[in-house]
Amino acid sequence: LAKTTQPISMDSYEGQEVNITCSHNNIATNDYITWYQQFPSQGPRFIIQGYKTKVTNEVASLFIPADRKSSTLSLPRVSLSDTAVYYCLFNYSSASKIIFGSGTRLSIRP
Amino acid sequence: NAGVTQTPKFQVLKTGQSMTLQCAQDMNHEYMSWYRQDPGMGLRLIHYSVGAGITDQGEVPNGYNVSRSTTEDFPLRLLSAAPSQTSVYFCASSLRQGETYEQYFGPGTRLTVT
Numbered sequence: 518l519a520k521t522t523q524p525i526s527m528d529s530y531e532g533q534e535v536n537i538t539c540s541h542n543n544i545a546t547n548d549y550i551t552w553y554q555q556f557p558s559q560g561p562r563f564i565i566q567g568y569k570t571k572v573t574n575e576v577a578s579l580f581i582p583a584d585r586k587s588s589t590l591s592l593p594r595v596s597l598s599d600t601a602v603y604y605c606l607f608n609y610s611s612a613s614k615i616i617f618g619s620g621t622r623l624s625i626r627p
Numbered sequence: 628n629a630g631v632t633q634t635p636k637f638q639v640l641k642t643g644q645s646m647t648l649q650c651a652q653d654m655n656h657e658y659m660s661w662y663r664q665d666p667g668m669g670l671r672l673i674h675y676s677v678g679a680g681i682t683d684q685g686e687v688p689n690g691y692n693v694s695r696s697t698t699e700d701f702p703l704r705l706l707s708a709a710p711s712q713t714s715v716y717f718c719a720s721s722l723r724q725g726e727t728y729e730q731y732f733g734p735g736t737r738l739t740v741t
Contacts, residue, residue, distance in 0.1 A: 559732075560732025560734060561670070561732050563729040563730065604669065620669050
């Protein structure tokens, strides 16, 4: 099954840009890369999805290099409310079994 | 739309008891799934369904049953509760199974088995 590798935790400060990188060496040609955010005591929430190059929405940007073996979630000008766990997923296209890894616990300080 | 709803929010069971966790969605989504999340861990897939009448096992199916008699409902049954099943259970749905379909999660059920 698809496997991703992310840092266990990251710390940053309000107003900074935060980049979280995910490695997915065995990604398949048809797979998309998807990121979810989870606040304490809540279910995960979709943030962004991409296939290649760069995708941007009102919340984040997703950078995917040409070899697609990694991706970087970029959160511009974070605030305290961005403190959450961030999950990188793929194997979404074959999607019979969508797998969440352990995620990255992001802590934002004042 | 209420989205994905789960009941109950909290439940305490004794070892050996059975119960059903309820999940419903009002978005006419074909794909529904159940995950469990242990403290400090990621989510693990228990069972999923690609449509009414069709279910399949995920990563950790032992001790759980599911059925999907309607598009809206996807209950999860614990057959004989064990302390190892103490966890938070999340139900999710998406329009269809597959690559571009966003999953919507319910608020979770916190289960404690003593």
